[in-house]
Amino acid sequence: MSQQPRKINTNRARHTGQEPAHSVQQPAAHSEVGAAASRARAAKAKKKKKFRVRWWMPVLVVLALVGGVFAYAWNYVHSITQEIKPDSGTAVIDEVVKTAPEYSGDVVNVLICGIDYSGGGGATADGTNDGLTDMILYFQFDVKNSKVNMFQIPRNTYVGGKITCSNTTGKTYRANNGQINSVMTSNRSENGGASVAALADVIAHSYRLPIDYYGTINMDALKTLVDVFGGIEVNVPQTISYGGSTIKAGYHLLNSDEVEFLLRNRKTYADGDIGRLNMQREFYAALFRKVRTATVADLIKLVPYVAYYIETDCPVTTLISLAISFLKVDSADIMICQSPVYMGSTYYNDVHSVVVGSRADNADLLNLYFREYMTEIPVEMMAIPEWPHGSTATNPNVQYMGQYDQSANETIDDGKTSLDEENIYAS
Numbered sequence: 551m552s553q554q555p556r557k558i559n560t561n562r563a564r565h566t567g568q569e570p571a572h573s574v575q576q577p578a579a580h581s582e583v584g585a586a587a588s589r590a591r592a593a594k595a596k597k598k599k600k601f602r603v604r605w606w607m608p609v610l611v612v613l614a615l616v617g618g619v620f621a622y623a624w625n626y627v628h629s630i631t632q633e634i635k636p637d638s639g640t641a642v643i644d645e646v647v648k649t650a651p652e653y654s655g656d657v658v659n660v661l662i663c664g665i666d667y668s669g670g671g672g673a674t675a676d677g678t679n680d681g682l683t684d685m686i687l688y689f690q691f692d693v694k695n696s697k698v699n700m701f702q703i704p705r706n707t708y709v710g711g712k713i714t715c716s717n718t719t720g721k722t723y724r725a726n727n728g729q730i731n732s733v734m735t736s737n738r739s740e741n742g743g744a745s746v747a748a749l750a751d752v753i754a755h756s757y758r759l760p761i762d763y764y765g766t767i768n769m770d771a772l773k774t775l776v777d778v779f780g781g782i783e784v785n786v787p788q789t790i791s792y793g794g795s796t797i798k799a800g801y802h803l804l805n806s807d808e809v810e811f812l813l814r815n816r817k818t819y820a821d822g823d824i825g826r827l828n829m830q831r832e833f834y835a836a837l838f839r840k841v842r843t844a845t846v847a848d849l850i851k852l853v854p855y856v857a858y859y860i861e862t863d864c865p866v867t868t869l870i871s872l873a874i875s876f877l878k879v880d881s882a883d884i885m886i887c888q889s890p891v892y893m894g895s896t897y898y899n900d901v902h903s904v905v906v907g908s909r910a911d912n913a914d915l916l917n918l919y920f921r922e923y924m925t926e927i928p929v930e931m932m933a934i935p936e937w938p939h940g941s942t943a944t945n946p947n948v949q950y951m952g953q954y955d956q957s958a959n960e961t962i963d964d965g966k967t968s969l970d971e972e973n974i975y976a977s
Contacts, residue, residue: 728898773806835954
């Protein structure tokens with residue numbers, strides 16, 4: 551069967567400018583039928599016309615989704631900020647203590663303090679204790695170069711009974727037990743509470759370190775945060791035992807009570823508080839592993855708890871920004887060290903045992919790791935108080951979190967793990 555020739559549709563043919571030689575008048579009825587058929591064909595063709603996806607349509611969808619997520623996150627953070635923003639009585643660090651304005655955003659320096667309300671210590675004028683600073687950590691986040699340096703200061707470092715901060719504000723503060731851990735509680739803030747601003751000023755003056763923000767937390771709050779995390783997996787390099795409790799060496803999932811025992815205990819170690827500082831590093835390493843493996847969404851969810859339990863003058867939005875930036879820092883670029891001190895039988899007022907900071911060793915250490923955004927400070931300009939001593943200064947013990955991670959992995963490879971049982975045992 552031969553193929554029929556295809557009829558040419560002349561309905562949309564272009565006009566040639568010539569009229570046909572003969573025009574044939576069609577009957578009216580036939581014309582109406584033809585017109586109806588043409589309209590039907592046009593309608594059918596219109597129905598079959600495919601919908602064309604324009605290039606900009608997916609872009610609009612993506613922008614709408616991103617905008618919705620951003621709006622949700624912004625409202626979430628804003629609601630948190632309004633609920634937990636510091637009241638007017640929150641301590642404020644003096645501007646002269648802070649990082650130079652030209653480096654704002656490049657580096658952030660935070661004073662982190664753990665407060666002990668367990669009693670004893672004679673920190674106040676009446677011999678009682680309403681919160682000794684049991685842990686002092688200087689945290690420098692070099693945002694520009696994506697690295698972190700931390701500096702531990704032993705809790706019983708000698709500062710004397712009265713400190714005039716001539717290098718910073720010129721203010722004078724007290725330390726009722728002669729130790730740095732009593733500066734906060736020996737001085738009152740405007741709202742009558744312990745003054746963390748006083749401690750920040752003393753540290754900035756003594757060690758010549760800028761401080762932009764502070765954060766304080768007590769042990770009960772820390773235990774709550776550990777519970778929120780669902781426990782913390784910590785590598786314990788040696789068995790620690792004291793007062794009827796023991797944590798065996800190994801890689802363990804520690805609950806809040808076990809973390810408290812790990813952080814508080816110092817009687818196990820021959821070098822006392824220095825040994826405890828070294829053990830606390832294992833907890834910091836574990837905490838960093840937990841945070842750095844979290845998603846941004848996980849971190850945002852934790853903000854209400856952190857901001858509620860940690861007293862700080864750092865804005866919530868800044869906390870979130872720093873936390874997200876911290877996720878990019880490799881563990882090999884997170885350093886921790888401690889203030890070199892002279893140990894021995896040195897007592898303030900024949901009662902309180904103190905360790906004495908080494909000016910020369912601290913100057914060298916801080917110039918090497920903490921003064922990239924400021925000029926080096928010669929030893930004669932350090933204001934760490936001196937005391938007659940006959941011992942050798944302790945080692946700053948410079949370590950990186952990557953080393954602690956490697957040690958934890960080796961412990962796991964050796965099979966020394968327990969992630970599903972209590973780790974404190976009766977002695």
